[in-house]
Amino acid sequence: MRLLESETQAIDEVHFALLARAAGLNLSPSELVVMRRGYVGLQAFLARLPERPDFFDEPATTFEPLDTAAP
Amino acid sequence: MSYGNWMTIAEAARRQRDGEITATEIVQGYLDRIATTQSRLHAFISVDAERALDEAREADVSAAAGHWRGPLHGIPLALKDVIASSNTYTTCHSRLLLDNFTSYDAVCVSKLRAAGAIILGKVATHEFAFGGPSHDLPFPAARNPWNPDRIPGGSSSGSAVAVAAGLSAGALGTDTSGSIRMPASMCGVVGIKPTYGRVSRDGVYPLSYSMDHVGPLTQTVADGAMLLAAMSGAQLSDQPDPLGLGEVAEAGLRGVRVGICREWFEGDLDPDAARVFDRTLDLLRDAGATVANVSLPPIADLNACGRIILLSEGFSIHRATLSARPEDYGQFTRDRMRLGAFISADHYIRAQRMRRDLMARMDHIMESFDILISPTVHGGADRFSDSTETYPFFARPYLTMPFDVTGQPAMSIPHGVTGDGMPLGLQLAARTGRDAGMLRIAHRMEKLLALPRRLP
Numbered sequence: 001m002r003l004l005e006s007e008t009q010a011i012d013e014v015h016f017a018l019l020a021r022a023a024g025l026n027l028s029p030s031e032l033v034v035m036r037r038g039y040v041g042l043q044a045f046l047a048r049l050p051e052r053p054d055f056f057d058e059p060a061t062t063f064e065p066l067d068t069a070a071p
Numbered sequence: 072m073s074y075g076n077w078m079t080i081a082e083a084a085r086r087q088r089d090g091e092i093t094a095t096e097i098v099q100g101y102l103d104r105i106a107t108t109q110s111r112l113h114a115f116i117s118v119d120a121e122r123a124l125d126e127a128r129e130a131d132v133s134a135a136a137g138h139w140r141g142p143l144h145g146i147p148l149a150l151k152d153v154i155a156s157s158n159t160y161t162t163c164h165s166r167l168l169l170d171n172f173t174s175y176d177a178v179c180v181s182k183l184r185a186a187g188a189i190i191l192g193k194v195a196t197h198e199f200a201f202g203g204p205s206h207d208l209p210f211p212a213a214r215n216p217w218n219p220d221r222i223p224g225g226s227s228s229g230s231a232v233a234v235a236a237g238l239s240a241g242a243l244g245t246d247t248s249g250s251i252r253m254p255a256s257m258c259g260v261v262g263i264k265p266t267y268g269r270v271s272r273d274g275v276y277p278l279s280y281s282m283d284h285v286g287p288l289t290q291t292v293a294d295g296a297m298l299l300a301a302m303s304g305a306q307l308s309d310q311p312d313p314l315g316l317g318e319v320a321e322a323g324l325r326g327v328r329v330g331i332c333r334e335w336f337e338g339d340l341d342p343d344a345a346r347v348f349d350r351t352l353d354l355l356r357d358a359g360a361t362v363a364n365v366s367l368p369p370i371a372d373l374n375a376c377g378r379i380i381l382l383s384e385g386f387s388i389h390r391a392t393l394s395a396r397p398e399d400y401g402q403f404t405r406d407r408m409r410l411g412a413f414i415s416a417d418h419y420i421r422a423q424r425m426r427r428d429l430m431a432r433m434d435h436i437m438e439s440f441d442i443l444i445s446p447t448v449h450g451g452a453d454r455f456s457d458s459t460e461t462y463p464f465f466a467r468p469y470l471t472m473p474f475d476v477t478g479q480p481a482m483s484i485p486h487g488v489t490g491d492g493m494p495l496g497l498q499l500a501a502r503t504g505r506d507a508g509m510l511r512i513a514h515r516m517e518k519l520l521a522l523p524r525r526l527p
Contacts, residue, residue, distance in 0.1 A: 045465075
């Protein structure tokens with residue numbers, strides 16, 4: 001079943017309202033509209049974060065042994 | 072204050088020692104000029120004229136007895152109102168902190184007072200150094216002295232306006248994504264963001280623990296160096312030139328390795344900004360500098376990394392009051408800060424790990440360059456009427472953000488004007504810890520550019 005564009009948008013808006021509620025934000029309808037734009041911009045930024053590397057490929061300096069300062 | 076009485080910090084220090092002017096005359100001159108411009112520029116939130124004049128008279132008595140308190144003896148300064156100073160209010164330009172009476176000086180303020188400085192008052196900021204320019208706050212937004220219909224830039228808006236309009240000899244600001252350098256650029260003054268950690272943030276209201284910096288805004292590089300030397304805890308002395316800028320004034324720029332951050336702004340500058348930047352490059356080449364484009368991490372990555380950290384830490388600081396008193400924030404602060412609620416611990420930690428990688432990459436790049444340069448912002452100051460976007464940082468990457476992420480020293484110096492007379496700044500950045508080297512090169516560039524010093 002294909003959704004109409006307006007239906008997709010309505011689902012996205014409800015989804016964002018639920019996300020905001022889950023994040024502890026109690027937003028008015030007008031705040032939801034503004035913040036959803038910010039949320040979309042934020043998602044583009046979050047997508048730029050590198051995935052967690054394989055820890056076994058980390059440089060040794062990441063986990064310095066606790067005894068390196070010992071005399 | 073007459074324009075003839077308008078002078079740099081270095082000149083004011085020298086003229087006091089030569090007996091040509093007193094601290095009281097200097098302070099009174101600035102107070103008079105504040106009084107005549109405040110209704111138009113709204114630079115100040117509070118002015119403590121009585122205390123400033125008392126301290127100026129004490130400075131004059133002390134000087135008459137041959138006791139000079141330090142290189143900033145009798146020099147009037149203004150503080151961004153996120154920086155605590157004793158026996159006054161530190162409001163962060165917010166309704167939430169209107170009753171926040173502070174009985175202590177931030178460490179950076181203590182150091183400036185110990186060097187002889189006199190605090191005139193607190194100047195306007197974007198709310199909590201974040202939400203602006205706004206018109207729904209308890210104090211009006213500061214206005215650009217070159218055209219009051221234009222924004223002064225932010226968040227250290229009042230600091231830049233105060234220096235540009237001759238309302239204070241110098242000012243302190245804070246910089247987390249460009250908040251010293253951008254208003255410095257838009258108002259035509261020098262703004263310095265030192266290496267992360269060089270200046271104490273004790274007593275400064277935080278926005279982002281990982282990226283907040285305190286630094287000076289001044290008329291000249293030499294003035295900025297004097298304030299930075301006093302604030303950063305360098306050995307204080309009676310020397311008016313603690314970083315030795317005078318010694319290198321004639322040294323020129325031959326052999327200085329200049330890297331152009333062209334990938335960050337190519338094709339994205341306003342025409343005037345591009346024209347002025349090209350002229351500066353010509354001057355640098357003619358002066359013997361080695362000028363080359365440099366390959367850098369993408370500006371979008373640096374902005375994403377920095378913004379995620381800033382929003383996470385800012386939201387953590389404000390979470391409780393955003394929940395309890397949301398209506399007391401300005402709309403911009405509230406809507407921007409709340410984005411932090413959508414950032415997970417996983418995102419935040421990955422951003423911090425990305426930051427460490429970016430710091431290492433930039434440090435490696437700086438092995439080949441003495442200085443990196445770019446325009447500080449993409450053009451001159453916008454009109455207030457065009458500055459209504461809640462999330463401007465998603466529309467266009469900030470050219471200043473990269474050096475908040477890496478903690479490298481960076482600054483803005485004036486290097487031209489737009490066709491309609493609005494100032495344009497040149498951003499310089501050096502390797503972490505090499506603030507003095509950056510200032511020496513900036514001082515030489517300032518001489519090379521030879522822009523006339525003028526008041527609006």
